[in-house]
Amino acid sequence: MNTASPPAVVAEGLAFRYAPGGGLTHADLTLDPGTMAAVEGPSGSGKSTLLALLGLILSPTSGSLHVTGTDTGALTPAERDLLRRRSIGIVLQDLGLLPFLNAWENVAAAFGPRLTRHRTAARALLGDLGMAELADSPVTELSGGQRQRIAVARAAVKQPVLVLADEPTSGLDPRTADSVMGALRSCAEQGAAVLLVTHDTAVAGACDERYTLDAGRSTAPRKNVREESLG
Numbered sequence: 001m002n003t004a005s006p007p008a009v010v011a012e013g014l015a016f017r018y019a020p021g022g023g024l025t026h027a028d029l030t031l032d033p034g035t036m037a038a039v040e041g042p043s044g045s046g047k048s049t050l051l052a053l054l055g056l057i058l059s060p061t062s063g064s065l066h067v068t069g070t071d072t073g074a075l076t077p078a079e080r081d082l083l084r085r086r087s088i089g090i091v092l093q094d095l096g097l098l099p100f101l102n103a104w105e106n107v108a109a110a111f112g113p114r115l116t117r118h119r120t121a122a123r124a125l126l127g128d129l130g131m132a133e134l135a136d137s138p139v140t141e142l143s144g145g146q147r148q149r150i151a152v153a154r155a156a157v158k159q160p161v162l163v164l165a166d167e168p169t170s171g172l173d174p175r176t177a178d179s180v181m182g183a184l185r186s187c188a189e190q191g192a193a194v195l196l197v198t199h200d201t202a203v204a205g206a207c208d209e210r211y212t213l214d215a216g217r218s219t220a221p222r223k224n225v226r227e228e229s230l231g
């Protein structure tokens, strides 16, 4: 952890209520740069809602959220968009890869439409994730684990302060899950705070700390003695 930096995220009493009811009741959470944290909890406990709040996709009904020291509640919509684009990388459950682009183009698309400007950075990152040989492959021809790693690369290529991932290893075999976790770990080693939602206790065990959501409320984080491998 870099003690000179402010926490990547401080959420206090963060809550969101959907119109029909349900959502997130109360989450307290602090994420330091370089830390990898898991959010666990039963189905419907508010994990994806928490991720959407931290990703500035949803605005909280109450509570406060600071991202790298900035009070997000004080921002205009345009400022929130800018903070999200500059500082946050998100891997959603459906990945959202563009099927008409190849692997490196999907990664470069994180910067906007001028893909070739970011070709070198995108290819280098795919290389770091063990995917150099697949950089030119259409994403429609890749496996679930390979697509998952491309989505992580796209979230990480702008070197965001915060990387959020919703069940990034769901449906993957242990070895592929390990490689996706390795990709997320390398984001943390480069200084990002990484928060992932998971139902998998081995994945949560590979993180530095674990939060549990229970009926919309977060419990205090537990520190992990990190396991080296999920396999």
Ligand SMILES: Nc1ncnc2c1ncn2[C@@H]1O[C@H](COP(=O)(O)OP(=O)(O)OP(=O)(O)O)[C@@H](O)[C@H]1O
Pocket: 018, 019, 020, 021, 022, 023, 024, 041, 042, 043, 044, 045, 046, 047, 048, 049, 050
């Ligand atoms: N778009 C929505 N409109 C209305 N209610 C919603 C919406 N999304 C989620 N909810 C409700 O909010 C609560 C929390 O949902 P959320 O998806 O955050 O839970 P989760 O812990 O991620 O669940 P899962 O593990 O099944 O993905 C649930 O009661 C759910 O029904």
